[in-house]
Amino acid sequence: MKITNNSNSAFKSFHNQRQEIKDKTEAKIKLKESKTATAVAVASLAGAIVPLAIYNAKNGKLDNLKDVFQKEGSKLKEKANAITGFVEVKDIKQIGLSVTGSILAGLGAGFAVDKNKENRTKKVKEGIYGFLNCMIPMGIIAGAEHIAEKNNIKTNILGKAAIVAGGIISGMFISNKLSNGINKTIFKNDKENFEQREMKLSDTIVHADDIIGVIAMSKVPFAKQMGKVIPIIYSHVGYETGTQEHKTTI
Secondary structure (H helix, E strand, C coil), X not given: CCCXXXXXXXXXXXXXXXXXXXXXXXXXXXXXXXXXXXXXXXXXXXXXXXXXXXXXXXXXXXXXXXXXXXXCCCCHHHHHHHHHHHHCCCCHHHHHHHHHHHHHHHHHHHHHHCCCHHHHHHHHHHHXXXXXXXXXXXXXXXXXXXXXXXXXXXXXXXXXXXXXXXXHHHHHHHHHHHHHHHHHHHCCCCCCCCCCCCCCHHHHHHHHHHHHHHHHCCCCCCHHHHHHHHHHHHHHHHHHHHCCCCCCCC
C-alpha cells in the first residue's frame, strides 16, 4: 500500500486531534483537582480549629479573653495569648476533637466537590485510617506517660524520646492493621476494589503532632505555645481524607 502525502496529513491530523483532546482532558482533571484540593484544605483547617475553639471557649478561654480585653493596660502579648488560647491543646480529648473535626470537614468537602461516587468509598476508608493513625499512637504515648506519672517514674529526655518513638512505631503498625480490618469488614461487598492500605512516608508527617502533643501535655515552659500549632498539623489528615480518589488513566 502506497502512503501518499494525503495519508500522512490525515494521520497527522488525527494524531493532533487526539493530542488536543488528551491535553484538554488533562487540563480539566487538573482544574478539578485544584478546586477539590482548595475546598478540602479550607474545610479541613476549619474543622480542626472550630470544635477545639468551642470546647476551649466553654472551658474558660472565653472568660479569659474577656478579662484580658477588659483589663486596663493589658499588653499585646497577653491579648494574642488570649486569642490563640482557643486553639490550645493540653490533653488527648482536645486532640480527638481536632482530628475528628478535620476528618469530617475534609470528608464533607470532598463529597461536595467530587461527585464521583466511586471516590467516596476511598475517602471514607482514608478517613478511618487517618483517625486511627492519629489517635492510637497518641493514645499509647499518653497512656505510657500516665503510667509513668502515676507510679512516680521519672523520665529524662531520652526516656521521653523512647516513649514517643515506641508509641509512634507500634501505633502506626496497629492502626494500619486495624483500619484495614475495619474497612474490609465495612466494605465487604467491595471486594474487587478493596485495597490494603499500606503505610506511606507521608503518614509520618502527621506524627509531628505526637511529638508536639507530648510536649504540649508536659510542663516545659514553651509547651503552651507548641500546643497551639497542633490543629494546623491535624488539618493534613482531613485534607488527605477529602482528596482521596481512584487513579484514572487517559
